[in-house]
Amino acid sequence: MNENLPMTDLPAESLTDRRARLMGPNVPTFYRSPVHIIRGEGVWLWDAQGKRYLDCYNNVPHVGHCHPRVVAAIAAQAARLNTHTRYLHDAVLDYIERLTARLDHGLSQAIMTCTGSEANDIALRMAQAATRATGVIATDNTYHGNTAAVSQLSTRRPPIGGRAPWVRLVPAPDRLIAPGQPAGDAGARFAAHVAETIAELQAAGYGFSAMMLCPVFANEGMPAAPPGFLDATMRAIRAAGGLMIADEVQPGFGRTGSHFWGHDRMGFAPDIVTMGKPMANGHPVAAVVARPQVMAAFRENFGYFNTFGGNPVSAAACLATLDVIEEEGLQDNAATIGAYLLERMRALHHPFLRDVRGVGLFFALEFFDGDTPATDFTGDLVEAMVARGFLLNRLGRGQNILKIRPPMPFAREHADLLADALQQALDAARHG
Numbered sequence: 001m002n003e004n005l006p007m008t009d010l011p012a013e014s015l016t017d018r019r020a021r022l023m024g025p026n027v028p029t030f031y032r033s034p035v036h037i038i039r040g041e042g043v044w045l046w047d048a049q050g051k052r053y054l055d056c057y058n059n060v061p062h063v064g065h066c067h068p069r070v071v072a073a074i075a076a077q078a079a080r081l082n083t084h085t086r087y088l089h090d091a092v093l094d095y096i097e098r099l100t101a102r103l104d105h106g107l108s109q110a111i112m113t114c115t116g117s118e119a120n121d122i123a124l125r126m127a128q129a130a131t132r133a134t135g136v137i138a139t140d141n142t143y144h145g146n147t148a149a150v151s152q153l154s155t156r157r158p159p160i161g162g163r164a165p166w167v168r169l170v171p172a173p174d175r176l177i178a179p180g181q182p183a184g185d186a187g188a189r190f191a192a193h194v195a196e197t198i199a200e201l202q203a204a205g206y207g208f209s210a211m212m213l214c215p216v217f218a219n220e221g222m223p224a225a226p227p228g229f230l231d232a233t234m235r236a237i238r239a240a241g242g243l244m245i246a247d248e249v250q251p252g253f254g255r256t257g258s259h260f261w262g263h264d265r266m267g268f269a270p271d272i273v274t275m276g277k278p279m280a281n282g283h284p285v286a287a288v289v290a291r292p293q294v295m296a297a298f299r300e301n302f303g304y305f306n307t308f309g310g311n312p313v314s315a316a317a318c319l320a321t322l323d324v325i326e327e328e329g330l331q332d333n334a335a336t337i338g339a340y341l342l343e344r345m346r347a348l349h350h351p352f353l354r355d356v357r358g359v360g361l362f363f364a365l366e367f368f369d370g371d372t373p374a375t376d377f378t379g380d381l382v383e384a385m386v387a388r389g390f391l392l393n394r395l396g397r398g399q400n401i402l403k404i405r406p407p408m409p410f411a412r413e414h415a416d417l418l419a420d421a422l423q424q425a426l427d428a429a430r431h432g
Contacts, residue, residue, distance in 0.1 A: 030393060031386050040065030043407050043414055045391065056392045056406045056418055062253055062278030063324040064409045070281045073320035074313055082313045085112070086305070091315035098322055100289060102260055105269040109295040111288045112310030116249040116276030117145030119286040120212065122304065123272045124149050126290055127243045129297040130271075133207025137197050139172035141397050143219045144212055144247055153212060166206040168197045173223040174397060179355035179366045183226055191232030198240045210272070211237055212245040215262030221396035222357055222364040227267045234268050243294070246270035249286075250362070253278045254325055254408065257335030257360030265359070280317035281324075284308075330408040334360040337410055344419035350426040352377055361410055364395075365402040373398025377429065384425040390418060 015036060019027055036048040042064040045053045055065070063070065077091070085092060096110045113119050128134055138144065138153035145154065152159055152167045163169075170193040176186040198208045211233070216222055237244055251262030252275050259265040263273065271294055276286035286309075290298070298304070308314070325331065342358035345365065352374045355366040367374035367381075378400045385392055395403045406414070 030391075032383055035386065035391070043410055051389065053386075053389050053391050054414060054417055056390055056404050058391070058407060059250060059255065059405050060277045060282045061407050063281050063321055063328070063330060064407050067281055067324055069324050070283075070317055070320045073316040074283060077313045077316035082311050084307050085310045089312050089315075091312045091319065092310040095315045095318045098319070099287070103273065103289060104264070106291045107270070107273055107289045109290055109292055111304070111306070112314070113286045113288065113306050114284045114308050115145070116247070116274060116286045117147045117150055118306070118309075119274040119276055119288045120145045120150045120245075120247060121147040122288045122298070123212065123245045123274050124210065125302055126272055126288065126294050126298040127210035127245060129301040130243060130294045131207065131209045131241060133209040133242075134166040135168070135198070135201030135206035135208040136166065137168050137170060137194060137208070137211040139213060139217070139220060140169040141172040141174055141220045142214065165204065166201065168201060170194055170197050172220040173217050173225045173229070174220045177223045177225065179368070181224075183224055183229055187225070187229040188232050190229070191236050194233050195236040198236060198242065202240070208240045208242040210243040210245050212247060214247045214250060215266045216251045216256065216359055216362065218250040218362070219395060221366065221401040222359065222362065224357055225266070227265060230266055230268045243271040244268065245272045245274065247274050249274065249276040249278075250405070251359070254331030254334055255360050255362055255405075257331065257338045260331060279321060280314060281321045283314055283317035285314045285318055325408070328409070333410070334408055337361065337412060337415055340412060341415040341419065344415060345422070348419070348423055348426060350430060353426070361406055361408060363404040365404070366396070367400050367402070373400035375399045378402060381425055381429060384428065385421060388421050388425060390421050
């Protein structure tokens with residue numbers, strides 16, 4: 001470098017280079033050419049060049065980007081008071097009352113946290129306290145967060161040194177249900193794996209505390225696991241004296257359309273429910289809800305406190321988000337628009353498109369080239385859609401499943417825009 005050059009003559013540092021310099025290597029971004037988003041409203045986002053994108057992916061702005069009702073609630077409470085729950089405050093109690101009124105199965109007490117990872121970490125400790133056992137089970141193609149404890153369950157990158165011996169993974173439904181085929185007896189096979197693994201944990205002296213799963217198996221690629229799929233699994237868990245933890249970070253708060261919670265759609269009664277991203281429309285809030293006896297066991301064994309969990313500003317954001325879900329009929333919208341968009345996407349055609357699945361406003365489009373997951377094709381399709389102004393992504397064991405999970409105010413006009421653009425992109429991929 002010529003030190004005599006004025007600073008204005010130095011090459012401009014790109015935003016990606018600046019991230020690497022200040023945040024270190026391998027900080028994840030979406031897309032091959034990361035999108036520089038500067039503004040959002042409803043289901044739309046704008047980049048630094050003024051290009052508009054239809055958000056078909058983000059569940060964090062559950063009721064729409066920058067919803068004025070939530071923004072006003074945050075601003076008003078921040079201007080009045082923000083502190084923690086070692087002082088008394090009504091707002092967090094008001095929220096927990098409204099939240100638990102939306103739950104059944106004796107789930108009546110909550111701990112507020114800041115992230116879903118924290119919530120899932122606490123849930124594991126709750127189960128251990130309630131059962132006096134340490135063994136835990138998850139699927140072999142999942143993600144539940146990034147604390148030291150829950151990263152043991154997540155399968156994106158195994159922990160250094162391998163998983164703890166009390167953590168066991170069972171084959172996920174995506175390995176048991178073929179694309180486009182009925183679930184059949186896959187639920188019984190899944191339960192058999194769980195029962196066998198419970199026996200292994202017990203024989204090894206760890207016992208069995210809990211199984212943690214997402215009720216729609218979102219990170220597994222949302223395989224076609226219908227209501228009742230987990231009935232036999234629940235019987236195996238109950239017979240062993242273990243607990244079921246439902247991670248509702250993705251399916252919760254009405255996204256499935258037919259039900260407010262994914263576990264109710266699937267027809268099972270969890271002992272602990274965790275939730276996060278959608279519950280305050282982007283404000284960093286999460287929660288663990290449990291039955292009183294489970295909560296008491298945790299409180300007696302752990303001196304837990306979260307400085308920011310349940311603070312008045314977060315509680316205000318949560319309350320406003322619930323207001324919007326209810327008053328704008330967003331659960332019904334997820335059912336109605338979800339059914340319409342699923343019909344539109346099932347009409348898409350491409351030789352690689354093997355299966356289209358949907359639950360409310362949550363969709364998975366699976367691509368195969370013959371018997372091989374069309375990994376590169378799906379990645380290219382994501383990038384083609386971004387270039388057309390549509391944000392979505394992919395997931396699954398082979399990264400060959402298009403994942404579509406838009407904000408809840410997604411309307412018929414947005415569904416048409418997305419379906420038309422998808423067919424155009426698929427046509428271009430076929431003939432390109």
